[in-house]
Amino acid sequence: MSFRATLKREVVLAWRRPAEIINPLFFFVMVVAMFPLGVSPKADLLSVIAPGVVWVAALLAVLLSVEGLFRNDFEAGALEQMLVAPTNLYVPCLAKIIAHWLLTGLPLVLVAPLLGYMLHLPEQASMTLFLGLLLGTPTLTAIGAIGVSLTVGVRSGGILLALLILPLYVPVLVFGAGAAAYAANGAPVEGLLAILAAMLLASLTLAPAAVAAGLRISNGG
Amino acid sequence: MWQTLTRWYHQWGSPRYFFQYSGVLLPWLWPLAVLTLVVGVVWGLAFAPADYQQGNSYRIIFIHVPAASAALLGYIAMGVAGLVGLVWRMKMADIMIKAIAPFGAVLAAIALITGAIWGKPTWGTYWVWDARLTSMLLMLFLYLGVFALMNAIPDPRQAGRAASLLSVVGVINVVIVKYSVEWWQSLHQGSTLKVVGESAMPSEMLAPLLISMLGIYLFFACTVLMRARTEIMVRERKSQWLREVLR
Numbered sequence: 001m002s003f004r005a006t007l008k009r010e011v012v013l014a015w016r017r018p019a020e021i022i023n024p025l026f027f028f029v030m031v032v033a034m035f036p037l038g039v040s041p042k043a044d045l046l047s048v049i050a051p052g053v054v055w056v057a058a059l060l061a062v063l064l065s066v067e068g069l070f071r072n073d074f075e076a077g078a079l080e081q082m083l084v085a086p087t088n089l090y091v092p093c094l095a096k097i098i099a100h101w102l103l104t105g106l107p108l109v110l111v112a113p114l115l116g117y118m119l120h121l122p123e124q125a126s127m128t129l130f131l132g133l134l135l136g137t138p139t140l141t142a143i144g145a146i147g148v149s150l151t152v153g154v155r156s157g158g159i160l161l162a163l164l165i166l167p168l169y170v171p172v173l174v175f176g177a178g179a180a181a182y183a184a185n186g187a188p189v190e191g192l193l194a195i196l197a198a199m200l201l202a203s204l205t206l207a208p209a210a211v212a213a214g215l216r217i218s219n220g221g
Numbered sequence: 222m223w224q225t226l227t228r229w230y231h232q233w234g235s236p237r238y239f240f241q242y243s244g245v246l247l248p249w250l251w252p253l254a255v256l257t258l259v260v261g262v263v264w265g266l267a268f269a270p271a272d273y274q275q276g277n278s279y280r281i282i283f284i285h286v287p288a289a290s291a292a293l294l295g296y297i298a299m300g301v302a303g304l305v306g307l308v309w310r311m312k313m314a315d316i317m318i319k320a321i322a323p324f325g326a327v328l329a330a331i332a333l334i335t336g337a338i339w340g341k342p343t344w345g346t347y348w349v350w351d352a353r354l355t356s357m358l359l360m361l362f363l364y365l366g367v368f369a370l371m372n373a374i375p376d377p378r379q380a381g382r383a384a385s386l387l388s389v390v391g392v393i394n395v396v397i398v399k400y401s402v403e404w405w406q407s408l409h410q411g412s413t414l415k416v417v418g419e420s421a422m423p424s425e426m427l428a429p430l431l432i433s434m435l436g437i438y439l440f441f442a443c444t445v446l447m448r449a450r451t452e453i454m455v456r457e458r459k460s461q462w463l464r465e466v467l468r
Contacts, residue, residue, distance in 0.1 A: 163365065214383070
């Protein structure tokens with residue numbers, strides 16, 4: 001399957017099941033809303049923890065949504081067809097990652113500045129939070145896809161996926177939340193955003209190959 | 222030279238050759254491991270001079286540093302084995318991953334626990350979110366992830382190949398994790414041992430440290446070889462050669 005065909009197929013399929021787009025978004029908003037309730041509603045405290053809270057919630061939302069990346073295809077048998085097709089697996093894997101991010105990651109990124117505002121994140125950090133998530137969440141989806149490719153078909157794969165993937169998410173979290181926190185203190189953030197962009201490019205080029213290898217392994221290839 | 226190396230590499234990649242020759246090697250390796258470990262640890266704990274700043278509390282270094290470095294080395298070994306397994310589909314590679322993962326996790330845990338015990342008198346706290354501590358904690362998580370993945374997949378070959386891929390991804394990531402958390406926070410003392418250049422440690426302390434590190438490495442090697450032998454016996458239980466060897 002070509003890149004465009006896979007991308008179009010994924011978008012159409014997701015469009016017909018809007019819950020798969022909306023649920024991660026609700027999850028993201030709800031997790032963030034738990035923090036003022038659980039920690040403290042005081043503005044000075046919330047503004048300090050806001051970048052980390054938004055980033056961790058986004059990370060968990062990506063983790064939960066990426067788990068379904070191959071589930072429907074696996075159950076319907078479309079995944080096997082993809083594997084036996086005489087074309088390279090790299091391109092459809094890349095397309096699936098990008099489509100999945102467009103449908104579940106991008107909405108999170110768009111909502112994040114609002115949540116930052118609700119957590120009293122200083123206004124000058126709002127743009128950095130947005131840009132950081134824009135560069136960081138596709139990386140999270142790409143890394144998550146590697147874990148999903150290995151756990152597709154494994155029983156209770158969800159919690160296993162979290163065990164495998166969360167340690168790998170640390171660099172993105174450190175630089176992403178770090179950039180927003182720097183911006184809140186008025187420090188320059190170009191370098192941190194550049195590192196996030198570098199991680200994005202590296203993961204988008206390397207992860208599809210690993211996902212393809214993982215899919216072949218977990219389908220007994 | 223190159224031919225000898227490749228032949229040696231392929232021979233050790235076959236379970237049968239591995240099983241036979243590790244059986245020859247182990248009776249020599251075990252006493253050597255115990256000897257170096259005992260000499261290194263006893264020398265370090267009882268006879269090495271006390272530190273002028275930290276007094277006797279620094280002596281935990283003779284356990285802490287060897288365990289931490291062996292945990293790191295084990296993780297790299299797992300990544301190399303994973304690459305070998307993915308590229309050449311060598312049977313021994315995923316057996317090695319299965320052999321290394323649990324012991325490596327234990328070593329990482331030992332490094333964390335001894336570090337906490339050492340941290341109390343030196344820094345006044347058992348735990349800080351410092352770069353080195355955090356990266357060791359994450360390495361423990363990565364070890365546990367490989368372990369959990371292997372346990373979740375019933376077919377041993379498939380489990381091995383999945384763990385191979387995860388170890389390769391993990392090794393690439395460990396480097397990034399290390400630098401990212403270092404940038405994030407660091408309180409840990411700088412590395413005392415240097416491969417190149419002069420170590421910042423007097424030789425009366427350095428010698429027992431190096432010996433106990435060698436001891437841990439040898440002990441690690443012995444355990445991995447033994448676990449790999451057990452795994453070979455499980456996987457090849459139906460093959461003729463194993464019966465002949467064991468007879």
